[in-house]
Amino acid sequence: MKYYTKEHEWLSLDGDVAVVGITQFAADALGDVVFVEVKPVGSTVVALEAVGVVESVKAASDIYTPVSGEVLEVNSRLADDPGVTGVEPEGAGWLFKLRIADASELGQLLDEAGYAALVGASGGH
Amino acid sequence: MTVAEATLLYTPLHALHLARGGRMTAFAGYEMPLQYAPGILAEHLHTRAAAGLFDVSHMGQIELRPRSGDVLDAALALEGLVPADIAALGVGRQKYGLLTNTEGGILDDLMIANLGDRLLLVVNAACKAADLAHLEAHLSRTCSVEALEDRALVALQGPAAEAALARLAPAVADMRFLDVREVELLGAACTVSRSAYTGEDGFEIGLAADRALDLARALLEAPGVLPVGLGARDSLRLEAGLCLYGSDLSSSTTPVEAALEWTIQKTRRPGGARAGGYPGAAIIGGQLASGAARRRVGLRPQGRAPVRAGARLFASEQAPEPIGSVTSGCFGPSLNAPVAMGYVDVGHSRVGDGLFAEVRGARLPVVVAPTPFVPNTYRR
Numbered sequence: 001m002k003y004y005t006k007e008h009e010w011l012s013l014d015g016d017v018a019v020v021g022i023t024q025f026a027a028d029a030l031g032d033v034v035f036v037e038v039k040p041v042g043s044t045v046v047a048l049e050a051v052g053v054v055e056s057v058k059a060a061s062d063i064y065t066p067v068s069g070e071v072l073e074v075n076s077r078l079a080d081d082p083g084v085t086g087v088e089p090e091g092a093g094w095l096f097k098l099r100i101a102d103a104s105e106l107g108q109l110l111d112e113a114g115y116a117a118l119v120g121a122s123g124g125h
Numbered sequence: 126m127t128v129a130e131a132t133l134l135y136t137p138l139h140a141l142h143l144a145r146g147g148r149m150t151a152f153a154g155y156e157m158p159l160q161y162a163p164g165i166l167a168e169h170l171h172t173r174a175a176a177g178l179f180d181v182s183h184m185g186q187i188e189l190r191p192r193s194g195d196v197l198d199a200a201l202a203l204e205g206l207v208p209a210d211i212a213a214l215g216v217g218r219q220k221y222g223l224l225t226n227t228e229g230g231i232l233d234d235l236m237i238a239n240l241g242d243r244l245l246l247v248v249n250a251a252c253k254a255a256d257l258a259h260l261e262a263h264l265s266r267t268c269s270v271e272a273l274e275d276r277a278l279v280a281l282q283g284p285a286a287e288a289a290l291a292r293l294a295p296a297v298a299d300m301r302f303l304d305v306r307e308v309e310l311l312g313a314a315c316t317v318s319r320s321a322y323t324g325e326d327g328f329e330i331g332l333a334a335d336r337a338l339d340l341a342r343a344l345l346e347a348p349g350v351l352p353v354g355l356g357a358r359d360s361l362r363l364e365a366g367l368c369l370y371g372s373d374l375s376s377s378t379t380p381v382e383a384a385l386e387w388t389i390q391k392t393r394r395p396g397g398a399r400a401g402g403y404p405g406a407a408i409i410g411g412q413l414a415s416g417a418a419r420r421r422v423g424l425r426p427q428g429r430a431p432v433r434a435g436a437r438l439f440a441s442e443q444a445p446e447p448i449g450s451v452t453s454g455c456f457g458p459s460l461n462a463p464v465a466m467g468y469v470d471v472g473h474s475r476v477g478d479g480l481f482a483e484v485r486g487a488r489l490p491v492v493v494a495p496t497p498f499v500p501n502t503y504r505r
Contacts, residue, residue: 031356032166034456035429035463053485055431057165057456058356082429 003066003106004115005048010090011066011109013100020066021094022054022085025119031056033086036078038063038096043071045098047105052095054085067105069098136182137277137334138341145352153250155183158354165356169458172323172361173499176283177353178344185253186273186331189244189264199244201399202267203237206259208380208403210390216241219303219318222388223380224256229405229412230376231383232259234368238305238318245305245316247278247329249370277337281344282327282353282361284502289347290317290328293340297328302503311339322358324365324501363464364457366423366496372434373421373452373466379405381412382468384421389413419449420474423496424465424482428489431456431463432482438469439481442488448473451482457498464498465491 003011008026012019027033038052045051045065052063074096077084085093100106110118133156142149147158158180160168171177191199200211209222216239224232233252238245248256253272261270281290291298293310300306300319308317313336321327332340344350359369368374374383392398395410403409426432431454438449449469457464465482473480476495481488 031160031164034166034458035431037430055456057169057360057458060431060433 002112003109004112005064005066005109006118007064009064009066013106016100016103017072018067018069018098018100019094020096020098022063022089023115023119024089026061027086027089027093030054030059030061030086033082033093036082036085036095038074039071041071041074045069045071047108054095056086063095065098066109067098068101070101071096072099073097134183136180137337138180138182138279141338141341142180142352147352147354150355152355153183155250157183158352160354160356161352163351165354165360166458168351168353168357169360171351172283172353172357173325173459174284175349175351176281176285176289176327176347177323177357178341178350179280179282179353179358180277180341181280181329182277182334182337183250184278185246185248185250185256186276186278187246187248187253187257187260188271188273189246189260189268190242190271191268193267194242196239196242196244199268200239202264203244204393204399205402206263206404207235207237208389208393208406208409209237210392210399211237211244212399213390213392214239217305219305219320223385224259225380225403225405225409226376227404228377229379229408231370231374231378231380232256232376234370234374236318236320238316240305240307240316245331251371273331275334276331277334278329278331279337279341279344280322280327280329281350282321282323282325283349284326285347285349286325286327287504289344289350290330292347293343300504302326302505311336311343313340315340319504321501321503322365322367323361324367324497324499325361326502326504360455360458363453363455363466364459364497364499365501366466366498368421368466369453378421378468379409379412379417381409382417382419382421386413416471418471419468420471421452421466421468422474423494423498424451424454424467424480424491425494425498426463426465426482426489426491429463430484430489432465432484432489432491436465436467437483438467438491439483439488440473442481447483448480459499466496469493
């Protein structure tokens with residue numbers, strides 16, 4: 001099951017562990033990713049707070065965690081190859097893994113259809 | 126989407142930007158391409174490797190025609206507003222200068238070309254109305270001051286620029302850096318300068334608006350030429366250590382604070398043949414002699430995190446008070462590293478001085494660095 005935020009993050013669930021990244025729509029809007037930073041492993045994060053940043057040549061974009069929890073892992077590939085987040089944001093360019101604190105928060109997120117409607121409504125660029 | 130968007134102006138190349146898939150953005154009242162499909166990173170690298178074609182038609186082009194018929198009179202009149210030796214600017218040559226205010230601040234930066242019977246100024250888009258009023262108020266007795274309307278300006282930059290333009294006019298290959306010539310391209314009268322805002326060799330070409338599409342299309346057919354947007358224009362100029370008015374220069378920064386003393390030739394400095402005589406001369410003259418309290422410097426962040434405009438600069442990780450701030454910062458694609466410039470207290474402005482930039486609450490090490498960050502390739 002995949003969930004989305006209005007701020008263009010995705011969350012994919014495996015038991016109580018979530019993988020989080022930015023959506024293809026966000027990556028397209030941002031352009032080439034040149035730097036990614038996420039709070040370190042062990043950090044406790046609260047739903048919808050800024051937990052990191054994805055930067056292009058020209059701009060920085062905050063990353064918000066879709067749900068609360070503990071950061072279990074940060075994608076180690078991004079230190080040397082942040083560009084992968086721009087190219088495969090919903091695959092190899094994932095950002096971090098999270099142990100979910102409160103599964104009921106998932107109910108606040110969008111599903112695939114809801115996110116597609118949001119992105120469609122904003123009309124791209 | 127804002128209401129103001131409805132009132133954005135279009136350049137003569139607007140249709141071409143749309144046809145080439147430009148991602149459009151508002152800039153200085155114009156709808157301009159931020160980037161095309163390849164993106165800022167690829168466009169930046171392409172310009173350094175081959176050639177980029179930039180639409181800079183939003184910039185102001187202003188002619189000063191001397192009422193006496195002698196271009197020297199226009200040059201001397203303009204020296205009353207610009208602290209540069211414009212009288213010494215030969216026919217067919219161009220130089221960079223600054224319009225100053227009575228406090229010694231910079232009203233705008235501009236290119237000044239001597240076309241033999243007149244001077245041609247190229248000024249920033251956001252400043253052009255104010256510049257025109259300023260020039261008219263002070264120069265009308267000696268010159269007619271005319272903003273060229275219905276005019277386009279394109280920049281062709283990079284190592285493939287010369288070959289691309291020489292296909293249309295072989296003689297441009299003989300031009301040196303900061304030469305200016307009136308050249309016919311595809312039957313259109315053009316003003317061509319060998320000048321750049323990228324650090325690369327290249328040309329800037331002014332021509333009638335209704336001939337600009339033909340020229341741009343012809344240049345884009347040349348080997349290695351791709352359209353490049355404002356995003357890469359900004360990262361290219363920052364790597365080249367060049368200032369952006371409104372970010373790195375303003376009406377409250379002086380030429381000395383901005384480390385642009387080199388634009389003020391000896392003749393205009395205290396003791397020179399035509400010393401002073403421009404707005405703010407007493408303040409700027411004093412700073413030329415004894416320096417200013419703060420200074421613009423190049424900055425190299427030591428990690429990979431870009432340090433952006435507005436970031437405060439500190440002398441140490443613990444220091445309570447900032448000693449400066451960043452005015453431009455981005456990731457430099459050619460360096461594959463972040464680059465920035467900013468103003469610091471003069472005691473922290475030596476190349477090699479270690480500072481800290483505040484980014485998202487953390488203090489990241491940066492080092493004062495020489496500019497340009499990327500060596501320029503001008504054909505001198």
